[in-house]
Amino acid sequence: MSAIITAAGALRPRFRAATYQALISLLTVSGIRIGEALALDRDDLDADDGMLIVRDAKFGKTRLVPLHPSTTAALTRYAELREEHHPRPAAPALLLSTAGTQLLHSNVGLTFTQLTAQAGLTRRSAACRPRIHDVRHSFAVATVLGWYRDGADVAAMMPRLSTYLGHADPKHTYWHLSAAPELMALAGDRLHAHLQGQP
Known part of the structure; x- marks a missing residue:
């Protein structure tokens, strides 16, 4: 940005x-x-x-x-x-x-x-271009990435982010996060550690 x-x-x-x-x-x-x-x-x-x-x-x-x-x-x-x-x-x-x-x-x-x-940002296709609304998505993703990196209880924090963003339900907040590969990787790492019995 x-x-x-x-x-x-x-x-x-x-x-x-x-x-x-x-x-x-x-x-x-x-x-x-x-x-x-x-x-x-x-x-x-x-x-x-x-x-x-x-x-x-x-x-x-x-x-x-x-x-x-x-x-x-x-x-x-x-x-x-x-x-x-x-x-x-x-x-x-x-x-x-x-x-x-x-x-x-x-x-x-x-x-x-x-x-x-x-700024050098190019559109991926005629239908896929940077939009000002994407800034909101970036904010949500960056917030959750920070929580993962800090070791926070992300599930417990999600209602706070939902309230901050003005969402009626956390499920609407999860939609903002669904297409972020780095976030999915961190979530996967945490799940893997959980399955391995690591703290």
């Missing part, structure tokens, strides 16, 4: 670059849905407590998403730049277009496609 974020830094004007760097970085570290990110308002960032409020998400639910202090600091810096460029924006969105309006999903998708090409 760092190559895509770097590519976003070359967008013009400067505020557009900052917006896309903030958006892609937020998706990378939080795993929220792209629609949820675009719907965030300025008041949905609680910088003091390091929290995002995701309102009226899938199934009409609202949830709190804790943020790392570095993420909160980055969003705070973006907010300062946003206020400088758009002191009276046309929308209360956390992430603004250069016109001061809420970002459009279609425009974000087109820009993400351009950025992935500039």
Whole structure:
């Protein structure tokens, strides 16, 4: 993702670059849905407590998403730049277009496609190309990989990840993980160790 974020830094004007760097970085570290990110308002960032409020998400639910202090600091810096460029924006969105309006999903998708090409990511076929929604999958896989490497009880942790991602049931979270070869290998290693009676 760092190559895509770097590519976003070359967008013009400067505020557009900052917006896309903030958006892609937020998706990378939080795993929220792209629609949820675009719907965030300025008041949905609680910088003091390091929290995002995701309102009226899938199934009409609202949830709190804790943020790392570095993420909160980055969003705070973006907010300062946003206020400088758009002191009276046309929308209360956390992430603004250069016109001061809420970002459009279609425009974000087109820009993400351009950025992935500039970062050297190529599509496998006409139907299989990098999508911005894939960032959410990457977040889920990276989280579980970290748990395996730390020796955590992954099954016990899955409900936490499901809640964090806003899934109604852990089975929906497992879908995000089903096509990750490295994750399957670690799961297989753990199963093999269990069958061999190793701790």
